[in-house]
Amino acid sequence: MELRxxxxxxxxxxxxxxxxxxRDILYDRMTKIIGSPNNISHSSICAEAEKFGPxxxxxxxxxxxxxxxxxxxxxxxxxxxxxxxxxVSYYSKVWxxxxxxxxxxxxxxxxxxxxxxxxxxxxxxxxxxxALAVAIAHILLVQGLWYRPFVGDxxxxxxxxxxxKTVDESGFEEIYTHGVVRWWNLExxxxxxxxxxxxxxxxAEQIQRxxxxxxxxxxxxxxxxxxxxxxxxxGGYSSMACHALNGLVGAADNVGGTLVSNKEYTGKFPxxxxxxxxxxxxxKKHEKIDQRGRLHLPAIKSGKPGSGVVTNNAADxxxxxxxxxxxxxxxxxxxxxxSAPQPERWERALSKIPFLVHxxxxxxxxxxxxxxxxxxxxxxxxxxxxxxxIGNGYRHVTLMQPIVKNVWDYKIDETEIPWLIAEKLAxxxxxxxxxxxxxYQDPETGKAPADEKEFALYALKLVTQNLWDPSQYKGGxxxxxxxxxxxxxxxxxxxxxxxxxxxxxxxxTGMFEFYSETLKAALQSHAANHGVTVxxxxxxxxxxxxxxxxxxxxxxxxxxxxxxxxxxxxxxxHKSRLNRxxxxxxxxxxxxxKDLDPGEELWADVAKINPIDARKLGIESGDRIKITSPTxxxxxxxxxxxxxxxxxxxxxxxxxxxxxxRLASEEFGKKPRGGNNxxxxxxxxxxxxxxxxxxxxxxxKIVKI
Ligand code: MGD
Numbered sequence: 281m282e283l284r285x286x287x288x289x290x291x292x293x294x295x296x297x298x299x300x301x302x303r304d305i306l307y308d309r310m311t312k313i314i315g316s317p318n319n320i321s322h323s324s325i326c327a328e329a330e331k332f333g334p335x336x337x338x339x340x341x342x343x344x345x346x347x348x349x350x351x352x353x354x355x356x357x358x359x360x361x362x363x364x365x366x367x368v369s370y371y372s373k374v375w376x377x378x379x380x381x382x383x384x385x386x387x388x389x390x391x392x393x394x395x396x397x398x399x400x401x402x403x404x405x406x407x408x409x410x411a412l413a414v415a416i417a418h419i420l421l422v423q424g425l426w427y428r429p430f431v432g433d434x435x436x437x438x439x440x441x442x443x444x445k446t447v448d449e450s451g452f453e454e455i456y457t458h459g460v461v462r463w464w465n466l467e468x469x470x471x472x473x474x475x476x477x478x479x480x481x482x483x484a485e486q487i488q489r490x491x492x493x494x495x496x497x498x499x500x501x502x503x504x505x506x507x508x509x510x511x512x513x514x515g516g517y518s519s520m521a522c523h524a525l526n527g528l529v530g531a532a533d534n535v536g537g538t539l540v541s542n543k544e545y546t547g548k549f550p551x552x553x554x555x556x557x558x559x560x561x562x563x564k565k566h567e568k569i570d571q572r573g574r575l576h577l578p579a580i581k582s583g584k585p586g587s588g589v590v591t592n593n594a595a596d597x598x599x600x601x602x603x604x605x606x607x608x609x610x611x612x613x614x615x616x617x618x619s620a621p622q623p624e625r626w627e628r629a630l631s632k633i634p635f636l637v638h639x640x641x642x643x644x645x646x647x648x649x650x651x652x653x654x655x656x657x658x659x660x661x662x663x664x665x666x667x668x669x670i671g672n673g674y675r676h677v678t679l680m681q682p683i684v685k686n687v688w689d690y691k692i693d694e695t696e697i698p699w700l701i702a703e704k705l706a707x708x709x710x711x712x713x714x715x716x717x718x719x720y721q722d723p724e725t726g727k728a729p730a731d732e733k734e735f736a737l738y739a740l741k742l743v744t745q746n747l748w749d750p751s752q753y754k755g756g757x758x759x760x761x762x763x764x765x766x767x768x769x770x771x772x773x774x775x776x777x778x779x780x781x782x783x784x785x786x787x788x789t790g791m792f793e794f795y796s797e798t799l800k801a802a803l804q805s806h807a808a809n810h811g812v813t814v815x816x817x818x819x820x821x822x823x824x825x826x827x828x829x830x831x832x833x834x835x836x837x838x839x840x841x842x843x844x845x846x847x848x849x850x851x852x853x854h855k856s857r858l859n860r861x862x863x864x865x866x867x868x869x870x871x872x873x874k875d876l877d878p879g880e881e882l883w884a885d886v887a888k889i890n891p892i893d894a895r896k897l898g899i900e901s902g903d904r905i906k907i908t909s910p911t912x913x914x915x916x917x918x919x920x921x922x923x924x925x926x927x928x929x930x931x932x933x934x935x936x937x938x939x940x941x942r943l944a945s946e947e948f949g950k951k952p953r954g955g956n957n958x959x960x961x962x963x964x965x966x967x968x969x970x971x972x973x974x975x976x977x978x979x980x981k982i983v984k985i
Contacts, residue, residue, distance in 0.1 A: 281708050283608060289315030289563030291607040293633075295594075297322045297614025298861060300665025300680055302694040302739055304549055305717075306612065310698045312552045313713045315563030318606070320570055324591045325620050328581065329510035329971035333519030336799040337833070338532050339786030340540045341582045345670040346371075346502050347776075348378045350536035353497035355416075355490065356386040357409055357522045358508015358975070362393040363857035363877065365506045367671035374672075383497070385490045387412060388508065389852045390888070390930040391878055391923030400490055403925045405481040406850045407838025407976030409509030413521035414835050415476030416491040418443070418468045420528050421460075425495025427530030430782070430792075431457045443472055456782045457527055459795025459832070466795075467834045479835075481925065498529035500536025512976045513822050513839035516968040520796070520833035527792040533781045540781070542675035542773040544668060545746040545754040549739070555716040569597040569606060572970060576820040578806045579970030583798055585806035590970035592620045592963050598629040605632075612639035612656070612693045615646045618937060619862040621961040621972050622911055639693045642866065648939045648949070654697060655690035657682070663692045664736045666744060675756075675773035677747060679740070679766060695736035699729070723749065724762060747771040800831040821967035841962050842910045842979030849893070849982065851909065852930040853957050853974045856880070859934045865953070866941035870934070877932060879921045885935040885954025886919035889982070890926040894918065899984050906985050907931070907955070909978045911962040914955025915985065929980060933957045 283289045294311045296303060296319070311319040327343075335341040343366050348354065361371035371378075375397070378384070385400035386392070387409060395401045404412060420426055421441035432454040434440060440447045441464060449461040473491070477484040494501050503525035510519035523538075531537030556564070570593045572579040573586020581588030595616070598606050617626040623645070630636055630649035638650040647653045657663045665680040691697050702713035718728045722738045723745045729735035741762055746752045748765035756773040759765040784790055788797035803814045810817075815826050824836050840850060856864075856877045864870040871883045879888045887907060889899065899905060903918045907929070914936060924930045936956025937944035946953045960980060964973040 281705070281710065284315070284559055284710060287559060287562070288607065289559055290317060290566035291605060292316040293318035293320060293569060293606050293609040295320045295609065295611040295614050295616065297612065297619075298659070299613060300659065300663065300667055300694060301546065301743070302665045305739060306694045306698045309549060309552045309716065310701070310713060312564060313555050313560055313716055315556065315560030317564050317566055317568045320568075320591060320594050321589050322591055322614055322616070322619070324579075324589050324970040325616075325972045327507050327511065327971070328588055328969040329512070329515045329519055329966040330505060330507050332510065332516045332966075332969045333505055333521070333523035333833070335582060336520055336793070336796045337524050337527060337787075338781070338792050339798060342541055343670070345539045345541070345673065346504055347536050347539060347673060348502070349374060349381070351378070351382045351497075351500050351502045352536060353494045353501040354378070354382050354384045354504060355494050355502065355525070356384070356388070356394060356398075356504045357413075357506055358388055358510075359504050359506025360388070360392040360394045360854075361504070362397070364855040364859070367669055368857070370671035383493055385493070389925060389928050390854060392854070393857060393876075393878055396878055400486065402482050402486060402490065405479075405925070406852060406928060407512055407514075407840065408480040410514075410518040410521045410835040411471070411476045411479040412482065412487065413518065413525060414468055414471040414833070415473055415487055416494065416525060417463075417521070417528060418471040419473060419488060419491035420495045420525070421464060421468065423492060423495060425492065425498060426460075426528045427498040430455060430499065430530030430532075430534075431460055431528060444470055454791070456791055458787070458789045458791040458793045458797065460528075463794035463832050466828055466832055471835070494525070495529060499531050499534045501529045501531050502526070502536070502538050503531065504538065508975050511966065511971050511974045513964050513966055513973045514824070514836040515966045515971070515973065515975075517823070517825070517834050517836050521835070524794055524833045527794060532792055533779055535778050539673065539776055541670050542673070542776055543755065544675045544677055544771075544773055545756070546666070546668075546677060547743045547746055549743060550716065550719045552716060555712040557712060560712075567603045569603070570594040571597055571602070573809070575810045575812065575817065577965065577967050577970060578803075578817065578821065580802045580806060580968055581970070583802045585802060585809060588970040590965065591616070592972045593965070595620070595625040595629040595963075598632060599625060607633070608635045609633050610637045610639065611646055611650075613659070615644045615862050617645040617649065618940075618956060619958065620963070621958045621974065622963040623956065623958050624912070625963060639697060642941055643939060645937065645939050655688070656693045656697075657686065657690055662686060664695060664740045666740065673776040677744070677771045679744075679769045681766065681769065691732065692736050695739055696732035699732040699735040794832065796831050803830060838976045839964070840976055840979055841964070844979065847909065847979030847981045849927060849929045849980050850976065851907075851960060851978050851980045852924065852928050853961065854930060854932055856932050856934050862934065865935055865937050865944035868943065879919065879923050879930070880932065881917070881919060885916045886931070887916050887982070888919050888921035888924050888930045890922060890924050890928070891920040892926045893929075894920050897982060897984070899982065904985050906983050907960055907980050908983075909960035909962065909980045911978070912959040914957070914959045916955040918982075918984075929982065931955075931957055
């Protein structure tokens, strides 16, 4: 109310971490009606750069699913479907069959769970994936292994893709793709296996063998792009290069290939506009606290400059009061002062906010800085909500329902808490939010919600109505009504409509773009916003490409902090199969089963060092070590392990909580158990998508303590 009285509603901020799809009540509607532009999600500390390649080649900003049971070749890039990436449960279930049916090759600096079961492990030097991807593309074209029914062919059928030679564009007739010859001329023609061998640290024969195996399996040949090659300072173009292989072999949208999401029919909440008064409208017009859209932070989600979040940069926005100070903030199911690189900046930023609230199930590093902690229901057992998943050619919309009784007095984060806040605001003279929420009527009875419990249920019924109300039926599973839907708990879509998007992709040309007119338009629009050229955008975002290269998938030398002499190793960050993002560390099973991650030890937090390197440093397995990067340090245990290439050190993300319950921290509030990787990862960005860079981004040194 004070912010409203002072025309400062933009100084309110909402931060969200993991969520259900009732999120927009708290995240979007409440923030808008209060009058702030500052709803900051965790998306860009998660995987936005992974979506960049698929969007700027085939017009799809989202997670893909893979038709693994029909694939003949699966090429994985920093994706570990048995442990992380999506959906671990489904892929773990079928992987035994997949291993028997398809050749699996995995590009990974570390011997991951999936690498342990693969036919080929390509232990690449971190950050060099783009080089391997363009070399594979080169080989596919030179060997004539592209999929002609998708890409097309030379008009006379003679393959003119000869190493080192440019090709006349007019002699090639494309069918469902755009710019294959231009891509060859601008980037691929010299990118031989031998060229890539030097850069990637992989044998040329292996590169050749993998490329040919992959090409021979066309179109049932998946190129599966995980976060590894993409969540890097120059990862946007690696994301494109790795994903573009799906276009060359006709695997995009095809049987045994890479697929987008099936359609689902959940609806939207009522629009907030008529409940936004003049104060709110004015407040919402301010620049966002994460500074997205500035020259060096294009964050061009789905083709629109400044539309993607730059989660981790919000800390700097708050600290530097740039564009302004934040006075009131709520965070829910997030823990940015642990989970974001260089979290010490978040500690200072959160300390600066005069009134900070955390909605959480348990005290965490974020709660530590909060003035009020609002205890939340557990999302799996005590909350109304729904989530969406894909993975096997179907879409599933799954209900979350309260199935146990609350033990204490706590409320649902995304529905009950905003309702209760709305009631209090109404009592204090601002009833717009409550009046808005009262429009979320029960679709069965038409009744407006009278309290927070009814609101939570009606909101869910309202947005899922198309799935359960037979009179609104649009496709997929059919139910007789809410009662049956809530009893069964999940709606399944129709099967995947293969090849429906061929020629109809959401790119500028409708085609799979090897020369991305879509990225060109987006970069030109960002450049125009700032009155500069695209080359200046490239420079400001730390990319090396100039001219036309900015619009094609291409190789960029990795951007890694730290002088090689002082910091001899490159850090390899990775997730555990047991990680629920940053949330597992207070569970005994996390430590009891930790050794199911290759190279890990029970009840320990180990840095995995190649024995060749460890011996040179006089470090034995079990020694306590301090790892230091140019931006911070952590303490953990050393482990000799051949599953990392010399010159790299792999350490799993997840431990190092200093305020997260009696198990996760050795001494709550004082001493962490293990080390938090983010303490050594610098706050750097893949700026075109706004993503935080986790991989290939920092060099480290190790000393025995
Ligand atoms: P978490 O760290 O999982 O989420 O980062 P965040 O979005 O910040 O923290 C969520 C917090 O929510 C918990 O700490 C707990 O306090 C609270 N909580 C737990 N359960 C519930 C619940 O049911 N309801 C509510 N309201 N609160 C709950 C996640 C982010 O971390 C992601 S998505 C990824 S992919 C990144 N992974 C990653 C990595 O691989 N390496 C490194 N170094 N850092 C990473 N950070 C990123």
